[in-house]
Amino acid sequence: MARLSRTWRFILGGIVGLLLLILLILAAFPWGVLRDRVSVKLAERFKADVSIGTIERVEPLSFSPTLIVRDLTIAQPAWAGKGDLVHLDRIDFRFRVLPLLRGKFDLTALAIDGGRVAMVRSRDGRKNWAPDRRGDKGSASAITSLTIRNLVIDYRDAVQNRRFAVTVASDERGFRAGGNGAIDDRPVTVALAGPAIRNDDAWPFTARVAGPTITVDAKGLMASPLDTRRMTVDLTARANDLKTLDALIEAGLFGTQPVNLTARVRHDDPAWVVEKLSGTIGRSRLVAANATVTRDDGRTGIDGRLHFASLSFDDLATDEGRARAAALERRIGPRVVPGTRINLAKMADLDGKLAIRVDRLLDMPGLRSLDTVLAIDHSRLTVAPITVRLAQGRITGQVVVDQRDRTTPLARFDLKLVDSRISTFAGGAPVDAPLRARVKLTGSGDTIRDAVGRSSGTIGFAAAGGTLPAKMASFLGADVARGLLTDDDAQARLRCLGLRLNVAGGLGRIDPLLIDTSRAQTRGQGVVRLSDETLSIALTGTPKQRTLLHLDRPVRITGRLQAPEIQIPPGIKSAGGILRMIGRAIGGDDRPLAGNADCGALVGRVLG
Template identity: 25%
Template sequence: MHPSPATAPAAAVPPRGGRWLRRILIALAILIVAVVLIVLFFPWDVLRGPINRYVSEKTGRRFEITRHLDVKPGLRTARITLDGIEFDNPKWARDPLLVGADKAEIDIRIWPLLRKQVDIPRLMLSAPRIGLQMEEDGRKTWALEKGDDGEAGRGTTPRIGVLQVDGGHLDFLAKHLGVDMRVDFAFDTQKGDMPLSYQMKGRYQSQPLSAQGRTGNVLLLTQAGVPPFPFEIHATAGGTRLDATGSMAALTELDGVDAKVRLKGRNLGDLYRLIGVALPDTSPYQVEGRLLKTGKTWQAQQLAGKLGLSDIGGELQFEKGAARPKLSGKLASKVMDMDDLGPLIGLPPTERSAKAVEGVEAPATLEKTRRRGADVRVLPTAPLDFERLRAMDADVRYTAERIRNVREVPLQRGSVQVALKDGVLELKPLDLGVAGGSIQGAVRIDGSRNPADIRMALDVKALQLNQLIPKVESTKSSLGRLDGRINLAGQGTSVANWLGAASGDVAAMTGRGQFSNLLLEIAGLDGGEVLEFLLRGDKNVRMRCAALAFDVNKGVMNGRTLIFDTDDTLFTATGQASLKDETLDFVIRPQPKDKSILSLRTPLTVRGHFGDPRPGVEAAPLVARGAAALALGAINPLLALAATVETGPGEDADCAGALAEARRPESSEAAQAAERAKAVRR
């Protein structure tokens, strides 16, 4: 039985809304395909003229794609190929072109353009001509904005990740920074992983600069997540030479550096002008090691080299991320030469130090300076560099295992902690091994003010006199030990004018020991004793005590206790030394304790300049004795000897009283300054 037509089921009819949805989706797909086909096959070159006009209008500079334009768009990034490009600099710039190239490929991110950000992950330039310039008021030629914003450097600055070049040149000018450089590039695929070579010439920090080297064909400017590119550089700036080979992750920030470096030059202090690291003045140097940089931190590892005649090694770290840069680390010398200390306190290097490093032009030396008569002063007059003291903080430990070439000052070892914070430099603790004993203490220079507040507090402990005075040691005299102190405080802009204005206490004292009697008799002009010793031989006499103590008032060292007492002779002295004028004026009075003939004992004098002391004798007593000898000789030649007879009036000194007097300043100004100086040790 078949159903009737009236009862048959009705055919399924799609709803009207569903039909419209399908039509819309189909139309949208067709539209997308059409847009894609249009984009892919669009003759982009027809837009070259409108783009040239648009960019020129927006930036206020001429922009021109000279031959052909092509675009390969993507969802996030578009690749733009420009066959010939010229983009002018602002009118105030030296170079007419910001960028000119035979060809350019630009990968540009699309969505940041909506926020007026130009993000270029890759830029390739063929035979580019690039002209970059900065002005002191902030203007930059690469700030892309029309009008005042661009002029002041607030315009849009493109962010470039990877840069590729295959030749061409770059010019960079920043007069206010003392920078004017030209870099020429050459590309050679036969040079392995560093096909791009460069030559650099010009001025950097107002010093002549030349450099050459090689690198990879891809230069990472700011791109992250890309392997570092290799580089090699050989550069000379002023008197500094740099050779480095390694890799780098970001060129604009000099980040991700891992390189083997060799640095040499006339003075480590020159690096402050070049890289902003405030190091002390030194003799010519050569040092090599491994250089690393991550973020804001530089590390110099496995350092080894020489400063003048001294070896140097260790590790340093320089952090720029904090409010003030900071240098920290540990340095050490197996052997430190005394000639290399001069530049640290403002003296030129000696000829030995100046010629110690091959390939470095020798600076002016101490000997040449003094031969020319340009500076007859002994104390260093070179101004302290307050700008360097305020430029950064520091915490560096230095140790010298052995010190050589000490001449009359037998230094044996040394160590010091150098701390610099907010312009205040402290050498604390300072520990020097000297003549079997030590000199310990601290030095503080407050460079936050000008003139600087400078304080020195040093204690002298157990120095062996037979080591401290080698000439006496050569007579095989066994002497005592020397103790003392230096406590000085004052203001100055150099070592010389600080000492010339300083006040405080300087003292050295020793107790019992032995001394060469021959030297005493020569000093006392005792001809009879000298003749006896020449016939029978020298002998040692017992030293009872000695003390040299000065009240220092505004650079004048006034002797308060100046004695040297032995069983044979008592020497007392009076006088002063001027640290300001570098002059000496002392009278030494020998008082023999024995009888002798042929004695012409008379007060001895030490006068003159620190650099040219003139020992002598007071003429009046000698003239008196000579006149007496002549008068008596006229009567009987044998009577002339009577005038040279010494009856020995000398008496033992009050050693306990003298040493007690030497231990404390007499003047209130000297005492107060000494207390201020001693505070730096706490």
């Protein structure tokens, strides 16, 4: 038994001795012998030539050794151009040895004396500092001491067309980085400042980017020095448009009128949280917004809300965009259907939803407010439910834009107009009645206008129980005599109006068009071409009582939706034409009179 105990003591003593020997080796390891190994590993990572002058150990025995690396050079990858990605004259750094046993490099102190770093991002998104295009996702080391002298960082980004050349210093007076650059080829100055880095406590900082087209001020707090993955920042941003601001924040924004915004932003990797976003875009006023943005497996997710006190869609375009739109309108004429772009190619990696509320729509007569939710999932955008409140009534429904496995998106429109009136859309017109409408169209195109211009489906309008001038009612029924003799102030009843377009390939065929008044009935035939919004309609009227002068040829409506042209049959205005109508009346006009239409059936047909 005693012999067994001695055996175990011998074994345990051997194990302890071995552990002490391993620890001693680690504490005294000559790290300089790994110079070539480190060079090879760096070369593999950056896919470029790497050279290291020397690696020296300062303390002879320590579990937190300090190493001195001299003349570290990492060449630029071939695609990034000539020169060096990194050239540092001297690097002193301290790290903990024991975490290496777990595969973690725990850097605690760093000093850089002299050098230059040239960071490049190519147009296709490659980064010379992160060759795998994903960057490092490991946890940050708790650097408790950072000293930098004579270090220049040169950053060039072809994706966002931005460049900066910044000199960095860090000592007992604090951390400072500043220099010049350009965004969209317009000059800016950049600056970042914080207290001296002597521990891993929370680190306050300020940053500023300023130029003639953009000024961004940031005041924030990082969880530890230079740890941008865990920080909170209060931002104030002014820019000539959102796209210029996007050159800094890379959120996929577009060109607009000038912006002035404030927000609080939190980064808790991998999530970005935007809170208390408010400000102006042109004349539009954003009163509150928040969003959470995440990045996972190469895809961006967003969940947020936008609340506008007022919004003009014209503010969501630059002056150049407005000028192009105005030039296009001069060339093709005014259009009812907007040319809003719906191609989702630039949002292929975006998923999520955004709730939008607009209290007041500007520059849109008859339209008052908007509530909707935008939800996107792998290149399929659903805008639903949509509620647009009008001066009278509302538009409800949904729009779906699907670009999955398609170069050109497929758009589906399903919209209803309810509780409205004709006067809401034709202010000042002498005709008024309750109005309803239904649009169900499917078409492909890069813009709403293109998609509608190639669409198939139905469009229906119905009105009932209104009024119109009695003179107009007579003329609609081709009753020329009563139209000429009726008092201008006299009114007639608009019993019902129904229009349905059966659309195929962007061509809408009328089936039916019926206007039924207390004096007459008018029927129409023809087509509406949605691609260019042109009309070709023939109206034939039938009075509800005998008349002296009856127009027996159709009135034609041509032109565009925005500016229709009414063509009276030739000869009607001449004395001969009037005499012929009188002659037919004297000879006896035995054509049947119109009765009352079944308005309920008409409304059901055009809206069904």
